[in-house]
Amino acid sequence: MIVAENVHVHFRRGLLGEPIRALDGLNLEVREGDFFGLVGQNGAGKSTAMYCFLGLLRPTTGSVRVMGAIPEIGSKLYNGVAYLPEEPHYHLYLTVEEATRYYASLYGKPVPQKLIDEALERMDLVQFKTLPLSKCSKGMKQKVGLAQCLIHETRLLFLDEPTRGIDPVVVLMIRDALRDLHRRGATIVMNSHVLSEMEMLANRVAIIERGKVIVQDELKNLTKLDQDLYKVAFESGGALPDYFTLEERRDGVAAGTVPAARLYEFIEYTRESGLRLLECSLKKATLEESFLKILRGDKDLNQIHQS
């Protein structure tokens, strides 16, 4: 669906033309049907990568192909493509209904009123349809952006931090709409800092750091990196074994991790010491933990690529 090969985007900033490498050899592949997450720190190049996929920025060198074509703004390639920007850069002088109709009409086909009404109803915007976008909250504007995706058959949807600064109720509604679109076959590419959300929605994730993809894999592979660890909790009063990594100690209960290779030794230790074992399960890393470990270089990236 999207193939980016060795993409470099260089800017010059300020009077002296200080060079900035927004993307520095980005390689990435999004397959059809993916819910693809782009994660990374601020300034890592996630939004720049998305702008390149959308044709809003041309790579300095390298190539980007979206559905087999080089993205050019306003081209026919965008039939079936939708984009929700991070900041509410909408036509603020239009009302909710007018904006929904306008964005839907930009696909060059007549939009029946019934479809607009249904989309507004689906996004719970009916009572606000005459409200100008300039007076809408960010969440409402994002719902307008999603409403247009529901009108047309969206094949590829780009979302730049769609739930940032939005209240939890609207976030749930947006997530539901995204899941629905994904179920209907849309490929979704999403930038987000909310890694727990990415974990809930995405099936593949790329971690971008300093303009490069440092890891690109199935989410399930990224979140099973710590299968060599067991999460344990037991009654403890005295000294702890040296291979046990303490995470929390409260009310006489110690919680932490034990390497899988020493699990039997640990169980033996608790039995011999007469300590009650309260929890013992294979530790599954969250995306957040994996992300932080990868950024800190704690994990061998080859191990991830091979998994």
Added chain:
Amino acid sequence: MMSELLKANLVAHFAYYRRSRLLLAFGLVFLFLTLVFSLPAFILSSHVQAFSVLQRIFSELNGLLILFSAGLGLFIISSHLRARNLKMVFTKPCPPAVWLGSVFLSAVLVSLMINLVILVLALEVSLVCRMRVVGGLFYTSADTFAASVGLIAYLMFLAIVMHPVIAVVFAVIFSSGTFYTALTWTQAAIEAGSKSAALRVLKNVFYFFYMLLPMNHAFAKESERIEASLRVSRGEWHYAFYSLGYALALSALCYGLSLFLLQKKRLI
């Protein structure tokens, strides 16, 4: 598909014009001046005095219309660029050429509508005051419309290239009129016997800019004369068509340049 895109964009642009507070303020001033200027024509008993007032009102309103039209082109482009909402348009199958064309067309249609309102008002005043309807009213309207079309396109182009305030300053100071005045001064100095080489170079520089920069009125002398008397002979009508031709050629040039620059512009 193109007609649907054009229609969708035109509807959005008309909503912009309706709701822009800046344009609303400009429109209200326009309406106020129209009312104030129209009153004397109804009160004055002498046909000669009434005709003189009508001529002045008509001339001033048309002058305001040209300014207003230029503002339409400037405001709509600069506000969309500043709001950075074009990425919502161009990440859909709507080519920049269609969007830009729709902006130009919408501004021209609004300008034409106001132009017709002014003409109808002038005709009504003529009829109410029992004055003869003169051809100069139609000529001046057509000439004003041509000037508005050219200025809309020119200000649209400037709004894409630079900040709107700088665009206004540029349009006012770096106009063909400024360089024409400078050209006549240097010409006069040379004819008075100055042998300065620098003056001759300056004359060529002024001439170059005079030719390069667009004119508000392609046939300013003829138009001014007709506007002053509101009388037009059959042989003078072609100036209005030439003016329109000039405006359309200027618009095509500005449109092409604007489109090229818009596609190069970083819209993120």
